[in-house]
Amino acid sequence: MKIDDFESLFRSAAKPVFEYQEVRLNRVVLVSDLEDPSALLEAVEAFFRQLDVATDHLALVTLGASDWPDVATLLERIRDISPELVLTHRLLRDDPSLHHSLGSVVDTLTQAIETPVLLLPERLEDLRPVQAVMVVTDHLTGDHRLVSWAVHLTPDSGRVVLAHIEEQPLLDHILEAIGRMQGVPTERTREQLEEKLLERPSDYIRAVAVELASRGIHERVVPVVRLGEPIAEYRKLAEEHGVGLLICNTKDPRQRAMEALSHALAVELRDLPLLLL
Amino acid sequence: MPHELPLTTTLLFAALLGAMVLALALEEKLHAKKSVITGVFAVIALGMGTAFGILPFGEVILPNGQAWEMPVYIPAIDWQVVAIILGSSLFIDVVSRSGIFSWTAIELTRLSKGDPLRLLVFYAVLTVVFSAVLNNVTAMIIVGSLSAVSLGKLDRKDLLLAFLLTEGLLTNIGGLLTLISSVPNIILGNAAGIPFVDFFLRAGPYAVVATAMTVVMAAWLFGIRPLTDQAERLAAERQVRSFDSSDGIDSPGFFALSWGLLAAFILTIATTSVLPGVSQLGMGFVAMAFAIFATLKYKDQVDKNYAAMDWDLLFFFMFLFVVINVMEHAMVLDLLGQGIGELLAMGDVLGGAGLLLSSALASSVTDNVPLAAVMGKILDAQQVPTDSHLWWCTIFGTNLGGNFTPIGSASTVVAVAIIHKHGLKLSFLDFVRKALPFAIAQVALALVYVLVFLR
Numbered sequence: 230m231k232i233d234d235f236e237s238l239f240r241s242a243a244k245p246v247f248e249y250q251e252v253r254l255n256r257v258v259l260v261s262d263l264e265d266p267s268a269l270l271e272a273v274e275a276f277f278r279q280l281d282v283a284t285d286h287l288a289l290v291t292l293g294a295s296d297w298p299d300v301a302t303l304l305e306r307i308r309d310i311s312p313e314l315v316l317t318h319r320l321l322r323d324d325p326s327l328h329h330s331l332g333s334v335v336d337t338l339t340q341a342i343e344t345p346v347l348l349l350p351e352r353l354e355d356l357r358p359v360q361a362v363m364v365v366t367d368h369l370t371g372d373h374r375l376v377s378w379a380v381h382l383t384p385d386s387g388r389v390v391l392a393h394i395e396e397q398p399l400l401d402h403i404l405e406a407i408g409r410m411q412g413v414p415t416e417r418t419r420e421q422l423e424e425k426l427l428e429r430p431s432d433y434i435r436a437v438a439v440e441l442a443s444r445g446i447h448e449r450v451v452p453v454v455r456l457g458e459p460i461a462e463y464r465k466l467a468e469e470h471g472v473g474l475l476i477c478n479t480k481d482p483r484q485r486a487m488e489a490l491s492h493a494l495a496v497e498l499r500d501l502p503l504l505l506l
Numbered sequence: 507m508p509h510e511l512p513l514t515t516t517l518l519f520a521a522l523l524g525a526m527v528l529a530l531a532l533e534e535k536l537h538a539k540k541s542v543i544t545g546v547f548a549v550i551a552l553g554m555g556t557a558f559g560i561l562p563f564g565e566v567i568l569p570n571g572q573a574w575e576m577p578v579y580i581p582a583i584d585w586q587v588v589a590i591i592l593g594s595s596l597f598i599d600v601v602s603r604s605g606i607f608s609w610t611a612i613e614l615t616r617l618s619k620g621d622p623l624r625l626l627v628f629y630a631v632l633t634v635v636f637s638a639v640l641n642n643v644t645a646m647i648i649v650g651s652l653s654a655v656s657l658g659k660l661d662r663k664d665l666l667l668a669f670l671l672t673e674g675l676l677t678n679i680g681g682l683l684t685l686i687s688s689v690p691n692i693i694l695g696n697a698a699g700i701p702f703v704d705f706f707l708r709a710g711p712y713a714v715v716a717t718a719m720t721v722v723m724a725a726w727l728f729g730i731r732p733l734t735d736q737a738e739r740l741a742a743e744r745q746v747r748s749f750d751s752s753d754g755i756d757s758p759g760f761f762a763l764s765w766g767l768l769a770a771f772i773l774t775i776a777t778t779s780v781l782p783g784v785s786q787l788g789m790g791f792v793a794m795a796f797a798i799f800a801t802l803k804y805k806d807q808v809d810k811n812y813a814a815m816d817w818d819l820l821f822f823f824m825f826l827f828v829v830i831n832v833m834e835h836a837m838v839l840d841l842l843g844q845g846i847g848e849l850l851a852m853g854d855v856l857g858g859a860g861l862l863l864s865s866a867l868a869s870s871v872t873d874n875v876p877l878a879a880v881m882g883k884i885l886d887a888q889q890v891p892t893d894s895h896l897w898w899c900t901i902f903g904t905n906l907g908g909n910f911t912p913i914g915s916a917s918t919v920v921a922v923a924i925i926h927k928h929g930l931k932l933s934f935l936d937f938v939r940k941a942l943p944f945a946i947a948q949v950a951l952a953l954v955y956v957l958v959f960l961r
Contacts (some may be wrong), residue, residue, distance in 0.1 A: 238608055242753035243659050350786035
């Protein structure tokens with residue numbers, strides 16, 4: 230066996246570790262383009278009660294249309310308040326018929342500030358009872374922040390759905406190229422690739438369950454690791470598990486996360502609240 | 507067989523031997539494998555030997571009295587040595603697929619709790635033991651690969667160079683531990699007729715002290731300190747705890763069987779010289795027999811095990827034995843023996859010290875296998891007794907000399923390859939500069955040990 234063989238063996242044996250990160254929620258900003266956001270505020274408070282968020286000591290600051298004449302002022306106000314969470318809705322000060330866009334203000338918010346942004350569903354009446362919170366990502370392993378937020382927000386009786394869908398079309402595309410390589414056993418390579426792609430997220434989810442149990446946190450973790458077409462699979466999972474909140478990653482050192490899966494989900498699953506971390 | 511030859515003929519063949527040694531030293535520069543280099547020289551040597559009429563062509567008389575026509579280069583090869591190397595390599599390749607070595611390595615990593623100093627001590631012991639049981643190169647690959655992965659996980663890549671260098675230097679200490687730990691041991695031990703257990707009992711104490719000394723020096727020179735902060739300790743422990751030692755084990759049954767097979771292999775090899783029947787068949791038979799039984803596990807795909815063999819190394823030995831056999835007939839070894847004889851005439855202490863130092867020096871710049879093969883023939887021809895310290899001077903010198911330069915032994919070459927693979931810079935001179943204090947201390951310790959305890 231050669232150096233690469235043993236390194237692969239040991240890398241495979243080095244299982245991912247989940248590091249639980251305490252989430253604190255003391256100050257939340259609700260951003261809206263409405264002159265009177267009271268109805269929105271009421272819906273938000275009701276939604277918070279569904280989640281595992283204690284609203285008694287929560288400072289909920291509302292920024293209505295008159296509070297931010299432009300995006301620069303909005304960013305400045307948010308930085309001044311330094312909340313742990315920004316709540317808002319799609320297409321702020323934008324054409325409401327642009328269903329396949331989040332709007333330029335939301336796009337800016339997700340990239341210009343570090344604070345997580347919770348996007349309310351397109352229609353407030355879509356806010357449903359939360360039975361489960363689902364973490365949606367195309368690189369679940371190591372996303373400690375996403376999982377920690379999911380655990381924090383899941384109601385005691387609810388489930389944390391940790392989903393990792395490997396993109397089947399992309400894998401097929403790669404395997405098609407491998408199939409044209411002489412000396413590479415196509416079927417065996419397919420089996421190994423599939424196995425290794427799914428192994429790491431499965432290990433990570435197992436590590437999450439172990440770590441949560443060691444901390445006395447007993448929310449039920451539902452692992453979902455498989456191949457498929459991500460958007461369709463996530464939509465199906467949301468329905469199957471009664472998901473009331475989706476959590477996605479938008480912070481990427483290469484600034485690509487919002488262009489990839491998160492953005493696709495944000496515009497496709499408009500009937501679900503979406504926490505963009 | 508002794509025959510008179512003109513000195514010029516002997517010198518011509520000596521030049522050929524020198525050219526081969528030089529070519530082996532420049533192996534990397536020539537972009538040629540060892541087996542190809544020695545193969546070319548074997549062909550030339552046989553051709554020249556035939557042209558000069560020095561090769562003993564004719565029939566070979568078998569033990570049953572039958573005369574047999576055999577190519578002249580077949581009895582030139584020490585088939586016992588080839589069988590030991592082939593058999594033990596094949597056996598180790600099969601049992602290593604059970605995951606026993608990776609399991610051991612990972613369990614030790616977990617036991618270290620991620621503390622750098624403890625990790626260094628554990629990996630040092632692991633390197634020495636693996637070098638003794640497997641071979642230097644495989645030991646370096648296993649422990650070096652694990653070091654890269656575990657230090658990466660612990661976010662301590664800054665220590666990787668120190669770890670790999672120390673492990674590389676320790677492979678040659680571990681290579682001294684048993685008769686089958688390194689090729690020079692197999693060649694010289696066989697030539698001297700040293701039994702396995704005697705070898706272990708005589709070399710073992712040195713290996714223990716030299717390992718401890720090397721670890722202490724590495725910790726001191728490379729600044730490898732234990733973790734003192736409680737939070738750091740907990741974080742490190744969490745990281746190494748996540749290693750799953752069962753990950754490389756496909757079949758628990760074969761895993762358990764492999765432990766049994768390995769224990770039986772070591773026990774049988776250790777007692778070969780006293781086991782009735784087996785003592786006549788020799789260690790080569792034992793190694794091959796265990797290899798064949800182990801391959802029953804993969805009987806329908808044994809070609810994969812065959813493919814994993816280091817055929818370059820095996821052909822290298824065979825061709826090397828042919829070259830050295832021709833040199834014997836060309837009286838080159840007699841000539842070299844005269845030089846060695848002068849060295850030995852300086853007395854037990856000075857002669858022994860000179861032999862150890864010159865062996866170490868020679869093996870630091872070229873392959874130690876030809877050196878061991880030539881020295882084995884010379885000492886054997888001079889009828890040096892089995893219990894003479896001169897055998898040990900040569901064994902210690904040929905093994906430890908590899909630690910002076912990155913090309914001194916195959917395992918240090920692998921260590922440097924892993925270092926470069928991980929983007930760390932280490933030139934030839936950097937290696938010499940860093941390894942020199944270790945190599946000098948190890949050779950000095952060997953001098954004292956051999957001359958005081960083995961003389």
